[in-house]
Amino acid sequence: MPPPWRHGFESGIVTRMDLEETVLEMCRNARRAARVLATSSEIQRNAALGEASRRLRASTSALLEANARDRARAMAAGMSAAFVDRLTLTEETIEAMAAGIDQVTLLPDPLGQPIAHWRRPNGLEIVQVRVPIGVVGVIYESRPNVTADAAALCVKSGNAVILRGGSEAFDSNAAIASIFCAALAAASLPREAVQLVPSTDRRAVAILLRQKEHVDVIVPRGGESLIRAVAESSSIPVIQHYAGICHTYVDEYADIELAQRICFNAKVQRPSVCNAMENLLVHAAIAERFLPPMGERFRTAGVELRGCERTRRILPYAKAATDADWDTEYLDLILAIKVVDSIEEAIDFIRAHGTGLADAIVSEHRGRLRQFLEEVDSSAVFANASTRFTDGFEFGFGAEIGISTNRLHARGPVGLRELTTYKYVVYGNGQIRE
Amino acid sequence: MPPPWRHGFESGIVTRMDLEETVLEMCRNARRAARVLATSSEIQRNAALGEASRRLRASTSALLEANARDRARAMAAGMSAAFVDRLTLTEETIEAMAAGIDQVTLLPDPLGQPIAHWRRPNGLEIVQVRVPIGVVGVIYESRPNVTADAAALCVKSGNAVILRGGSEAFDSNAAIASIFCAALAAASLPREAVQLVPSTDRRAVAILLRQKEHVDVIVPRGGESLIRAVAESSSIPVIQHYAGICHTYVDEYADIELAQRICFNAKVQRPSVCNAMENLLVHAAIAERFLPPMGERFRTAGVELRGCERTRRILPYAKAATDADWDTEYLDLILAIKVVDSIEEAIDFIRAHGTGLADAIVSEHRGRLRQFLEEVDSSAVFANASTRFTDGFEFGFGAEIGISTNRLHARGPVGLRELTTYKYVVYGNGQIRE
Numbered sequence: 001m002p003p004p005w006r007h008g009f010e011s012g013i014v015t016r017m018d019l020e021e022t023v024l025e026m027c028r029n030a031r032r033a034a035r036v037l038a039t040s041s042e043i044q045r046n047a048a049l050g051e052a053s054r055r056l057r058a059s060t061s062a063l064l065e066a067n068a069r070d071r072a073r074a075m076a077a078g079m080s081a082a083f084v085d086r087l088t089l090t091e092e093t094i095e096a097m098a099a100g101i102d103q104v105t106l107l108p109d110p111l112g113q114p115i116a117h118w119r120r121p122n123g124l125e126i127v128q129v130r131v132p133i134g135v136v137g138v139i140y141e142s143r144p145n146v147t148a149d150a151a152a153l154c155v156k157s158g159n160a161v162i163l164r165g166g167s168e169a170f171d172s173n174a175a176i177a178s179i180f181c182a183a184l185a186a187a188s189l190p191r192e193a194v195q196l197v198p199s200t201d202r203r204a205v206a207i208l209l210r211q212k213e214h215v216d217v218i219v220p221r222g223g224e225s226l227i228r229a230v231a232e233s234s235s236i237p238v239i240q241h242y243a244g245i246c247h248t249y250v251d252e253y254a255d256i257e258l259a260q261r262i263c264f265n266a267k268v269q270r271p272s273v274c275n276a277m278e279n280l281l282v283h284a285a286i287a288e289r290f291l292p293p294m295g296e297r298f299r300t301a302g303v304e305l306r307g308c309e310r311t312r313r314i315l316p317y318a319k320a321a322t323d324a325d326w327d328t329e330y331l332d333l334i335l336a337i338k339v340v341d342s343i344e345e346a347i348d349f350i351r352a353h354g355t356g357l358a359d360a361i362v363s364e365h366r367g368r369l370r371q372f373l374e375e376v377d378s379s380a381v382f383a384n385a386s387t388r389f390t391d392g393f394e395f396g397f398g399a400e401i402g403i404s405t406n407r408l409h410a411r412g413p414v415g416l417r418e419l420t421t422y423k424y425v426v427y428g429n430g431q432i433r434e
Numbered sequence: 435m436p437p438p439w440r441h442g443f444e445s446g447i448v449t450r451m452d453l454e455e456t457v458l459e460m461c462r463n464a465r466r467a468a469r470v471l472a473t474s475s476e477i478q479r480n481a482a483l484g485e486a487s488r489r490l491r492a493s494t495s496a497l498l499e500a501n502a503r504d505r506a507r508a509m510a511a512g513m514s515a516a517f518v519d520r521l522t523l524t525e526e527t528i529e530a531m532a533a534g535i536d537q538v539t540l541l542p543d544p545l546g547q548p549i550a551h552w553r554r555p556n557g558l559e560i561v562q563v564r565v566p567i568g569v570v571g572v573i574y575e576s577r578p579n580v581t582a583d584a585a586a587l588c589v590k591s592g593n594a595v596i597l598r599g600g601s602e603a604f605d606s607n608a609a610i611a612s613i614f615c616a617a618l619a620a621a622s623l624p625r626e627a628v629q630l631v632p633s634t635d636r637r638a639v640a641i642l643l644r645q646k647e648h649v650d651v652i653v654p655r656g657g658e659s660l661i662r663a664v665a666e667s668s669s670i671p672v673i674q675h676y677a678g679i680c681h682t683y684v685d686e687y688a689d690i691e692l693a694q695r696i697c698f699n700a701k702v703q704r705p706s707v708c709n710a711m712e713n714l715l716v717h718a719a720i721a722e723r724f725l726p727p728m729g730e731r732f733r734t735a736g737v738e739l740r741g742c743e744r745t746r747r748i749l750p751y752a753k754a755a756t757d758a759d760w761d762t763e764y765l766d767l768i769l770a771i772k773v774v775d776s777i778e779e780a781i782d783f784i785r786a787h788g789t790g791l792a793d794a795i796v797s798e799h800r801g802r803l804r805q806f807l808e809e810v811d812s813s814a815v816f817a818n819a820s821t822r823f824t825d826g827f828e829f830g831f832g833a834e835i836g837i838s839t840n841r842l843h844a845r846g847p848v849g850l851r852e853l854t855t856y857k858y859v860v861y862g863n864g865q866i867r868e
Contacts, residue, residue: 035785035809035811038811039808039809118830120828120829120830124819124823124828126829126830131811133841133842134811134841216841216842217841217842237671237840237842255864258863258864261864261866262864262866264866265866265867266866269866269867269868270867351469373859374473375469375473377469377472377565377568377857378857379857379858380857380858380859380860381857381858381859381860382860382862383859383860383861383862384861384862384863384864384865385558385860385861385862385863385864385865385866386862386865386866386867388866388867389558389860389862389865389867394554394558394867395554395560395858396552396554396560406671407567407568407650407651407855408567408650408651408671408842408843408855409842409843411855411856411857411858412857412858421841421842421845422845423811423812423813423814423815423845423846424813424814424815424829424845424846425807425814425815425817426814426815426816426817426819426823427817427818427819428816428817428818428819428820428823429692429818429819430689430692430695430696430818430819431818431819431820431823432695432696432698432699432703432819432820432822433699433703433704433820433822433823433828
């Protein structure tokens with residue numbers, strides 16, 4: 001028998017109805033709530049968010065208690081210390097969650113803005129207006145702060161959200177979600193605009209991913225295996241990226257000092273994230289000048305280097321890179337280095353091994369920059385800057401729900417604007433079609 | 435045994451490789467071609483299109499011969515006269531195809547434009563640039579003009595296209611596609627930017643719809659059953675609408691003369707298309723004044739009226755509408771009419787029975803217009819104009835590949851701009867993330 005918290009039925013949360021009906025009912029409620037949110041005012045949505053952050057801060061001790069239950073269960077189940085760490089809420093992380101909500105509240109309203117506006121010869125006035133997508137499903141792993149983060153972004157952008165967090169954080173997530181529900185109600189908005197799937201049963205996810213009619217988009221947040229599992233079984237469009245194998249190409253015309261700074265930042269500043277560099281490509285004409293000091297800096301920082309043969313002739317302490325290395329997202333202090341003979345070889349290499357998330361060139365040559373920026377078709381391409389800037393905050397979006405390598409709808413950092421769609425409002429005075 | 439033209443294998447077009455490998459090879463070729471097209475100049479793409487229209491006109495007799503083979507087979511297979519009619523090319527339709535290509539050629543280049551451009555406090559310059567989606571698959575029925583139409587739109591927008599038309603039009607489609615290939619080559623662009631699936635085997639579609647890695651978007655063109663079949667078996671995103679159940683709501687504050695003109699146009703001008711009106715909603719306070727002359731006009735035009743009870747008290751000659759009528763896309767001279775007590779009832783009705791394509795209100799009351807335009811969340815909402823304007827040409831897009839009721843990426847008319855996506859180009863001078 002699974003432990004009681006593994007499944008909403010046993011914990012008494014799902015009682016009367018079966019799982020399918022529970023999920024369906026949530027989806028229908030979300031659709032109704034989405035309609036109200038879509039026509040709500042910015043003031044009302046901001047009031048709900050302000051109330052949520054206030055209540056979150058006021059509920060610190062209750063949240064810590066709920067979180068303690070989650071942690072106790074995770075420890076009893078023999079989860080690793082790192083796992084329990086990701087699960088853990090503290091006074092500081094609760095304050096950070098509340099501050100995050102405040103930050104989203106202060107962002108400009110993405111709704112109602114005219115994206116374009118024109119007049120036809122027959123007098124019709126056409127306005128393309130930003131509207132919410134509708135119902136967003138967010139599927140994530142064990143960090144409970146995603147609950148607050150995703151709920152705030154969805155409410156701000158006028159979307160209803162169905163949250164499905166990791167089962168290990170169920171009590172924490174439920175406590176945070178219920179704070180949002182109460183805050184919505186206090187602002188006279190429907191509580192069902194933020195709902196947590198009230199069951200830790202894995203089948204609930206499969207059911208949710210089939211509700212194409214009720215859910216408009218799915219945002220998975222977590223590791224590649226979670227995202228692949230979601231993308232493969234979803235009949236609902238998924239905003240996603242699988243992995244970030246980001247490249248920096250150091251051109252023969254690079255400023256060596258600048259190239260070192262950028263490459264070091266791209267690899268070392270935070271190696272565990274998708275926009276960190278995994279493969280470094282170096283033009284042969286600069287390799288002997290660039291690689292020795294660069295290699296030294298990496299070695300000092302504890303970066304394991306894996307190089308092609310030509311790299312190893314210059315950096316004998318580098319390990320030999322295998323074919324698999326060029327396609328590996330290390331998310332760690334490991335870097336694969338390859339010497340290339342031309343920018344074309346670099347671009348072809350990126351096409352073959354990149355994941356289309358972010359790639360950079362370092363060069364002082366305008367023609368080379370232009371060629372790279374045009375021909376490398378990743379969601380973000382950088383000239384003389386670190387790939388680590390591929391991020392909603394760094395782009396100035398104020399917040400992000402993730403990064404997309406999709407080619408449709410949203411590419412790159414996904415902020416509030418990317419959580420909207422548009423409709424055409426057409427004003428006439430009796431026009432008919434001839 | 436199927437007739438020889440039903441299957442490329444038998445017709446000798448697919449010989450060496452099996453179907454799966456043929457489709458895969460096409461997809462890989464399309465991806466390579468798409469890369470070249472993505473960085474091609476407007477001049478080059480326009481040259482290819484100019485060449486295609488010139489060659490199309492010059493090949494009129496060859497096209498008529500190919501088409502005669504298709505028609506002979508369709509007639510031998512006992513297809514209806516209407517079916518053969520849709521299949522038929524004439525000198526006029528060939529000229530219209532060529533003129534359509536010319537029109538697309540003259541449209542502004544959708545590529546390379548900066549959509550947005552801003553500077554971050556750290557000096558990074560971020561430009562959001564329009565780029566092609568990549569590889570587009572178009573699946574359509576028996577009209578061979580779609581081949582030229584889709585190919586022109588895709589080449590203009592820098593996308594490679596894989597075309598799969600109705601098997602009955604195979605010879606005509608192959609002739610048109612080969613003209614595009616020759617025109618591309620003449621403009622030094624890859625022939626593989628326009629490819630027709632070289633087999634009429636239905637399994638080819640299923641194989642194509644699984645090539646998520648190679649094909650970025652599918653555009654089905656045809657009836658609802660084709661679109662549903664494609665959407666249900668595709669693992670690639672589909673730009674689509676299933677059906678157009680469009681409403682016109684005649685408010686109590688409507689100008690009766692204007693309302694009549696708009697409703698008559700929306701139903702009668704071209705009843706067979708998705709943006710024609712299927713359901714008419716009339717506010718009870720105006721029904722007795724509006725319906726008698728309106729009903730008379732419809733009756734005179736041969737429109738069969740099906741009404742709710744209250745409608746039939748005013749228009750005794752209307753048939754009784756069944757529940758199914760409110761959810762039927764007639765695509766014919768049939769109209770369902772319902773009397774409602776309020777704008778709220780009208781909006782709720784549209785939410786329940788509309789398909790989100792286009793809905794209109796006729797009213798002189800600003801508050802009512804505003805409420806309707808805000809609360810009805812269809813891809814296009816009209817105030818005092820006919821739903822028939824939901825169309826890429828009428829919107830001023832110059833051309834359209836279809837109409838979308840998706841909520842992501844493209845909503846409403848899908849023109850050249852909607853066949854593009856964007857990437858972020860970021861210019862730095864050594865910025866690193868702190």
